[in-house]
Structure formats: structure tokens, C-alpha cells
Amino acid sequence: MTVLYQRVAFIGLGLIASSMAHALRRGGLASECVGTARSAETRDIARDIAIVDRVYDTAADAVKGADLVVLCVPVGAMEDVAREIAPHLQPGATVTDVGSVKQAVIDAVAPHMPEGVHFIPGHPLAGTEHSGPRSGFAELFDNRWCILTPSEGCDADALARLEQLWRGMGANVDLMDAPHHDLVLAVTSHTPHLIAYTMVGVADDLRRVTDSEVIKYSAAGFRDFTRIAASDPTMWRDVFLTNKEATLEILGRFTEELFALQRAIRQGDGALLHDYFTRTRAIRRSIIDAGQDTDAPDFGRVRQ
Amino acid sequence: MTVLYQRVAFIGLGLIASSMAHALRRGGLASECVGTARSAETRDIARDIAIVDRVYDTAADAVKGADLVVLCVPVGAMEDVAREIAPHLQPGATVTDVGSVKQAVIDAVAPHMPEGVHFIPGHPLAGTEHSGPRSGFAELFDNRWCILTPSEGCDADALARLEQLWRGMGANVDLMDAPHHDLVLAVTSHTPHLIAYTMVGVADDLRRVTDSEVIKYSAAGFRDFTRIAASDPTMWRDVFLTNKEATLEILGRFTEELFALQRAIRQGDGALLHDYFTRTRAIRRSIIDAGQDTDAPDFGRVRQ
Numbered sequence: 001m002t003v004l005y006q007r008v009a010f011i012g013l014g015l016i017a018s019s020m021a022h023a024l025r026r027g028g029l030a031s032e033c034v035g036t037a038r039s040a041e042t043r044d045i046a047r048d049i050a051i052v053d054r055v056y057d058t059a060a061d062a063v064k065g066a067d068l069v070v071l072c073v074p075v076g077a078m079e080d081v082a083r084e085i086a087p088h089l090q091p092g093a094t095v096t097d098v099g100s101v102k103q104a105v106i107d108a109v110a111p112h113m114p115e116g117v118h119f120i121p122g123h124p125l126a127g128t129e130h131s132g133p134r135s136g137f138a139e140l141f142d143n144r145w146c147i148l149t150p151s152e153g154c155d156a157d158a159l160a161r162l163e164q165l166w167r168g169m170g171a172n173v174d175l176m177d178a179p180h181h182d183l184v185l186a187v188t189s190h191t192p193h194l195i196a197y198t199m200v201g202v203a204d205d206l207r208r209v210t211d212s213e214v215i216k217y218s219a220a221g222f223r224d225f226t227r228i229a230a231s232d233p234t235m236w237r238d239v240f241l242t243n244k245e246a247t248l249e250i251l252g253r254f255t256e257e258l259f260a261l262q263r264a265i266r267q268g269d270g271a272l273l274h275d276y277f278t279r280t281r282a283i284r285r286s287i288i289d290a291g292q293d294t295d296a297p298d299f300g301r302v303r304q
Numbered sequence: 305m306t307v308l309y310q311r312v313a314f315i316g317l318g319l320i321a322s323s324m325a326h327a328l329r330r331g332g333l334a335s336e337c338v339g340t341a342r343s344a345e346t347r348d349i350a351r352d353i354a355i356v357d358r359v360y361d362t363a364a365d366a367v368k369g370a371d372l373v374v375l376c377v378p379v380g381a382m383e384d385v386a387r388e389i390a391p392h393l394q395p396g397a398t399v400t401d402v403g404s405v406k407q408a409v410i411d412a413v414a415p416h417m418p419e420g421v422h423f424i425p426g427h428p429l430a431g432t433e434h435s436g437p438r439s440g441f442a443e444l445f446d447n448r449w450c451i452l453t454p455s456e457g458c459d460a461d462a463l464a465r466l467e468q469l470w471r472g473m474g475a476n477v478d479l480m481d482a483p484h485h486d487l488v489l490a491v492t493s494h495t496p497h498l499i500a501y502t503m504v505g506v507a508d509d510l511r512r513v514t515d516s517e518v519i520k521y522s523a524a525g526f527r528d529f530t531r532i533a534a535s536d537p538t539m540w541r542d543v544f545l546t547n548k549e550a551t552l553e554i555l556g557r558f559t560e561e562l563f564a565l566q567r568a569i570r571q572g573d574g575a576l577l578h579d580y581f582t583r584t585r586a587i588r589r590s591i592i593d594a595g596q597d598t599d600a601p602d603f604g605r606v607r608q
Contacts, residue, residue, distance in 0.1 A: 076574075100524075125523055126523065127524070135601070137601070145520060145521055145523075147521075174520075184517050184518075184521060187510055187518055187526070188517070188518055188522055188524045189521075189525040189526065190525075191506075192503055192525040193525050194562075194569075195499055195503060196528075196529075197565070197580060197581055197584050198558060198562045199558060200584040200588075201561050201580055202495075202554065202557050202558050204583060204587055205557070205561075206491055206554075212594075215594050215596065216596070217429050217451075217489070217492045218596050218597070219430065219448055219449075219596045219597070220404075220431070220489060220492045220493035221494075221496040221497050222492040223591050224500075224528050224529070225496055225500075226591055226597070227528060227597075227602075228528055230585045230589075231581075233578050233582045234578065236581050237574050237581060240569045241577070244569055244570070244572075247569060250510075251562070251566055253510070255559065255562070257502045258498075258499070258559070261498060261502055262552065262555055265544045265548055265551060265552060266548070266552060268545055268548075270541050273541040274537050274541045276501060276505055277501055277535075277537035277540050278537045279508060280501050280534070283507070283508055283519070283530055283533070284433065284531065284533065285534075286516075286519045287519050287522045287530055292523045293522070293523070293527045293530070293531075297434055297439070298432045298531075299603040299604075299605055300604065
């Protein structure tokens with residue numbers, strides 16, 4: 001593999017940053033990786049398990065001399081970080097991010113970027129229900145998609161190199177404009193997460209009535225919701241606050257459909273329900289055919 | 305293992321019946337298994353792959369001489385089956401079922417059961433997104449729960465034997481009254497399924513706008529919903545039609561909560577969202593501790 005960057009600096013050392021560090025090492029894609037995190041505890045863990053070659057106490061120090069800076073902080077923290085690192089960025093460096101919302105990140109970061117620095121927003125569509133520096137692994141991006149949302153005048157070489165980096169980490173790369181990204185993700189990710197959080201919240205409330213039954217009997221469907229409802233609360237708060245319009249739009253569509261099905265249940269309209277449930281089956285098939293999930297029964301969960 | 309029944313007859317040969325047949329064989333729990341299915345195609349497949357020792361063309365023939373009859377048809381088909389088999393049931397036989405709703409099954413089946421036959425409704429909380437006779441496997445019930453909802457005057461010996469059978473197939477057994485079962489399942493299974501179907505339906509609608517993007521980018525959260533939204537349409541239609549009150553009650557709670565979160569997003573109330581998302585994390589932990597799911601990142605999905 002080719003070394004694509006001399007020095008990659010991660011701002012934030014959670015699941016995505018630590019997985020990227022592992023994947024860069026696996027691919028031999030960077031000469032050196034450094035990083036920082038806001039919490040001293042995270043920095044200590046990162047040093048202990050040697051995720052990167054060096055851990056700095058501040059973002060300003062971490063970005064010095066880096067030709068690639070990756071912002072891996074919650075969307076709501078992007079602006080402060082951009083302001084802090086801006087004076088210390090190396091001319092010609094590329095700055096990218098991994099935030100789940102793109103227009104808000106552009107609004108927060110782009111105004112602070114100095115002339116001669118290439119800001120190319122990005123979003124790897126990969127994750128697990130775990131967070132923190134210990135949760136990363138090199139295979140996280142394999143056969144997953146990374147969406148980049150470069151601005152119109154984006155430097156072609158800088159973009160090509162960043163694309164190559166993501167491919168080197170196992171991902172497929174797509175380019176998209178930021179508003180479209182935010183709509184697509186509202187459907188495929190943000191609204192599903194909100195709904196999962198809601199369902200788990202309802203069950204938690206009811207748990208006070210039915211004791212631990214919800215937990216005992218979760219394998220009947222409920223538990224599938226709990227994985228995504230266990231994702232990092234800060235990250236998700238920021239997603240909903242910054243992708244407000246698209247999320248509310250899709251939520252509106254969702255409640256409209258839900259009310260239609262609710263009415264069908266109340267009225268005993270079995271034909272409507274059967275048609276609806278038949279249509280949704282085909283989508284599952286397409287996702288498996290597209291290599292984005294496994295066909296193993298029950299995801300091939302290991303019996304305990 | 306002890307042989308608990310001489311002849312077990314399955315009415316319906318889908319995922320649950322075929323898994324039970326495999327599990328009975330694994331445990332040496334029955335001398336003989338027979339079965340029938342309404343569709344000739346299913347019967348042919350069942351004969352081809354020898355799920356049971358003999359496949360009959362009618363339910364009436366299948367139950368003759370059986371000391372255990374297991375109704376494995378959709379809830380809406382239970383009454384017709386009960387009426388058909390009643391005159392052919394062996395005195396002293398136990399009849400059970402595996403339907404996802406219990407009060408409706410009792411209402412449909414109990415009135416038809418002859419004197420001297422023990423009707424003990426049951427519901428194994430296990431399943432996969434696959435259906436049909438080929439989809440069964442012996443491990444489906446291992447460490448899962450089976451809920452039995454016996455009536456008050458239920459024969460103690462018949463009940464003890466059926467409990468032993470489920471334990472022999474790997475399951476844990478709980479007893480519950482039927483209305484309580486239906487409420488618990490509305491929370492842990494029925495409402496989650498309806499919500500998953502709805503979300504997948506919304507995305508399918510939108511897919512016409514954004515082409516195949518929903519499928520490509522499903523790993524960001526959406527795909528977790530598609531597994532349960534791929535379940536058997538007939539079975540699920542019947543569940544909602546027959547567990548109407550409890551499902552509508554939980555749906556009401558769900559939309560109430562969803563509207564509260566929607567308002568928090570609209571008003572930018574980050575603290576409310578963060579609190580909510582933190583609370584739901586703990587539930588995931590409890591489910592894993594209870595052995596009802598795996599802690600492997602992403603369910604340990606195999607990368608493709």
C-alpha cells in the first residue's frame with residue numbers, strides 16, 4: 001500500500017477515530033498518526049492502548065505539522081475545535097470530519113478554515129453500539145460507504161487523495177452535496193434512531209409496571225431496537241439538533257404512515273396490513289443483495 | 305433424554321414447527337413426529353427434506369393417534385383448524401399452539417376442544433426473519449423463553465409434561481395469564497414490529513425519490529429495522545387484528561413519547577434529548593446481561 005499522508009491528526013478519539021487509526025495501520029496508509037481528546041481520561045486510555053503514535057493534550061498541538069486532520073468530535077463541538085485549530089494548520093493540509101450531519105458541519109467549520117487549507121467534509125456510514133477509544137477495530141469500514149460532500153471549488157488532488165484513503169481503509173466512496181446527504185441520512189439513520197430511542201423509552205416506562213419482563217422477553221423483536229438506542233447520547237443529541245428540518249420532515253411522513261396502519265388495525269382492515277407487510281419484505285432482500293447485511297437467521301447472533 | 309410423547313402432530317410446517325421437529329429429534333423427546341400443512345407445496349417440501357416422519361394431507365388425519373398436537377398456523381386460522389381436528393383428537397391428548405397472541409387463540413380454540421383433551425396455549429418467543437419449512441433449526445429455542453397460558457382448571461400432569469418438553473428443546477418456561485401475555489408482547493414484539501414495518505414503508509416510498517440510496521446506506525441504522533419487517537405478512541396481519549387493544553394502547557404511548565421528542569428537536573431542547581438517550585442505554589445493557597442478546601459489535605455481523 002502507498003503512504004498517502006505523512007501525519008494524520010485525530011481530534012477526538014472515540015469509536016470512529018480509533019477504528020480509522022487501526023485501519024490506517026492495517027493499510028500502511030500514513031507514516032504517523034497522532035491525536036487528542038477533550039477528556040484526560042480518554043487521552044490516558046489512548047496512550048495506554050497506543051491507538052496513535054502520540055497523544056497531545058490540546059487540539060492546537062495535535063494538528064501542528066499534520067497533512068491530514070480528521071475531526072471526530074460530536075457535531076455540536078465542531079465549531080469550537082475549528083476555531084482552536086485554525087491558526088495552527090499547516091498550509092496545504094486537508095481537514096475532514098466524520099460527522100453524521102454535513103450542512104451544519106460546513107456552516108460551523110468552513111468559515112474558520114484558512115486560505116490554502118482544503119476542507120472536505122466526510123461521513124463514514126459505519127458504527128457500532130459501542131463508543132470510546134477501546135471500541136475501535138480495523139474492519140469497521142470494510143465494504144461500508146463513506147460519503148464525502150466537497151464544496152464546488154474543492155481541490156481535485158486533495159479530494160482524490162482523501163478518496164484513496166477511505167478506499168484504503170476498506171470503504172466505498174460516494175460524493176454528494178451536503179443537503180442531499182442530510183436528507184438521505186434522515187431516512188436511513190436519524191429517524192430510525194429516534195424511533196428506536198422512543199420505543200425503548202416507552203418500554204422502560206412500562207417496565208415499572210411489568211417488572212423485568214420487557215428485558216426477559218426482548219428477543220421477540222424489541223431487542224433489535226435496543227442496539228441503535230444504545231448509541232452515544234451526545235452524538236445523537238447533536239445530530240437531531242443540527243439535522244432538524246430533514247429529520248422532522250421524515251418523522252412527519254412516518255407518523256402519517258403509522259396513523260394509517262393504526263387505523264387499519266382499529267378497523268380490522270387485514271388486506272391493507274397484509275399488502276403493507278408484503279411490500280417491506282422486498283427491501284430486506286435488496287439490502288442483503290447489496291452486501292449491507294447478512295442473511296444469517298437473527299443476524300447469526302451467537303446463542304449464549 | 306426421556307421420551308415425553310409418543311406421537312407429536314404439527315398442524316402447519318413453517319419456521320416454528322420445523323424448528324420444534326429438529327429440536328425434538330435432537331433431544332430424543334418424541335417417538336414419532338407427523339405433520340400437515342395447508343399448501344401442497346409446503347407438504348411436498350416437508351416430505352422432501354423429511355422434517356417429520358410422515359406428512360398427511362389433512363389436519364384431521366394428522367392428529368389421529370397423537371398424544372401431542374401443536375397448532376403452528378397463523379392466529380387467524382386457528383379456529384378452522386380447531387373445528388376440523390376436534391372430532392379426531394385422541395382422549396387424553398394435549399393440544400397446544402405457538403401463536404403470538406393468546407387470548408384470541410383461546411377464544412378461537414377452547415370452545416371446540418372435546419372433554420378429556422387438555423388445551424394448553426403456548427408461545428415460544430423465538431423466531432427469525434425467515435419462514436417456511438426449510439427455515440427451521442434445532443437451536444432456535446435455546447435459552448429463549450416459552451410462555452404457557454394454561455386455564456385455571458388445567459390438568460397438572462399435562463402441564464408439567466408440556467413444560468418439560470419445552471425445557472428439553474432448550475427453552476425456559478414461564479406461566480402467565482393470557483391478557484397479561486398479550487400486553488407484554490404488545491410492548492416487546494407487536495408494537496416494535498409495526499414500527500419497523502412503518503419505517504421501512506416510509507423509506508420505500510422515498511426510495512422513488514432517492515433511487516437505491518436507502519439500500520446502499522442502510523447500515524447507518526435502517527437495516528436493523530428491516531430484519532423484523534421481513535417477517536411473515538400473514539402471521540403479522542393476524543397478530544395485529546387479534547391483539548388490537550393492547551397494540552393500540554402501546555402505540556398510543558409510543559406516539560405520545562415520539563411527539564415529546566419531536567417537540568424537543570423543534571425547540572432545540574438538547575438537555576431533554578440527551579437525558580432520554582442516556583436512559584435508553586441502560587436497557588440495552590440489561591438485555592445483554594440477561595443473555596437475550598450478544599454484546600458483539602453490530603451483533604457480530606459477518607463482513608461481506
